[in-house]
Amino acid sequence: MRAVVAESFGGPEVLHLAQVPVPPLRPGEVLVRVAASGVNRADLLQREGRYPPPRGASEILGLEVSGVIDTVGEEVADWQPGDACVALLTGGGYAEYVAVPAGQVIRPPAGVDLVTASGLIEVAATVTSNLSLVGLSAGETFLAHGGTGGIGTFAIQYAVASGARVFATAGSRHKRALCRELGATDAFDYHHDWVAALRRATDRHGADVILDVMGAKYLPPNVDALAADGRLVVIGLQGGRTGTLDLGKLLAKRASVTATGLRGRPAAQKAAICAEVARTVWPLVESGRIKPATETRFPAEDAAAAHRHLASGDAVGKLILTWR
Structure with missing residues (x-):
């Protein structure tokens, strides 16, 4: 063959x-x-x-x-x-x-x-298994990084179908528009302060669940972006594998960080x-x-x-x- x-x-x-x-x-x-x-x-x-x-x-x-x-x-x-x-x-x-x-x-x-x-099959298995693991529920706020990639495009639609309020990050105006076409309430330019943009869009609530493909580079801002009782699930390491985790912030928010592979x-x-x-x-x-x-x-x-x-x-x- x-x-x-x-x-x-x-x-x-x-x-x-x-x-x-x-x-x-x-x-x-x-x-x-x-x-x-x-x-x-x-x-x-x-x-x-x-x-x-x-x-x-x-x-x-x-x-x-x-x-x-x-x-x-x-x-x-x-x-x-x-x-x-x-x-x-x-x-x-x-x-x-x-x-x-x-x-x-x-x-x-x-x-x-x-x-x-x-x-x-791979994106469906990845997204559904991870969002089930962290318990994304209807009415919660969800953030997907890389909203126009294979994972991101599926995750936006799946979270919307699950009843979540969905946000995403993407690099260009065209890609951010595509995120909104897929059902995201809004999409933020990751070249700028997307944490502040998310907090403004959610009346300072933040994200209940974040699906992250970046890893180390986004670890501190992801923790900042989490809501109280928020859950960060890391499924990729495009931004590196070793980062600094502020346990004090995590503790104050009663938040969790999970990393999984399929x-x-x-x-x-x-x-x-x-x-x-x-x-x-x-x-x-x-x-x-x-x-x-x-x-x-x-x-x-x-x-x-x-x-x-x-x-x-x-x-x-x-x-x-x-x-x-």
């Missing part, structure tokens, strides 16, 4: 197509013939050598795919060859075939084409998250309350160009690799 591989760590130029063996199928797994592969910022970090795959996972990049079931392994009862699917992966998605535990495979939402569906979770946890996505999120997509993000498609042989585009900061929505 063909796969996008990197012989060494480095920039996008290390990525190229190569012939590699089809992955072996173990009991409880299905083999997916891939139609499209979602591109995520974690893929860029792995390419650079800063995000190694969990032990035993494929070294090939890629955390989500769409396609059809090619082969069903032993102990799998709910899938047949030819079934359309999307899959949440630990790795291996930049390839024509991927083997994945059956619990991490679900049917795509009705009415969404198979290529577009490849960019839904990729390294046990298969049973991922299966439960995927089942919850199918049960609660896909109906929102099928009804139009959550719309798939704006997407940019690249043929698999142009994976390096996709990585350059994502790293440029100009990307909006989701990037997808397509396989002929």
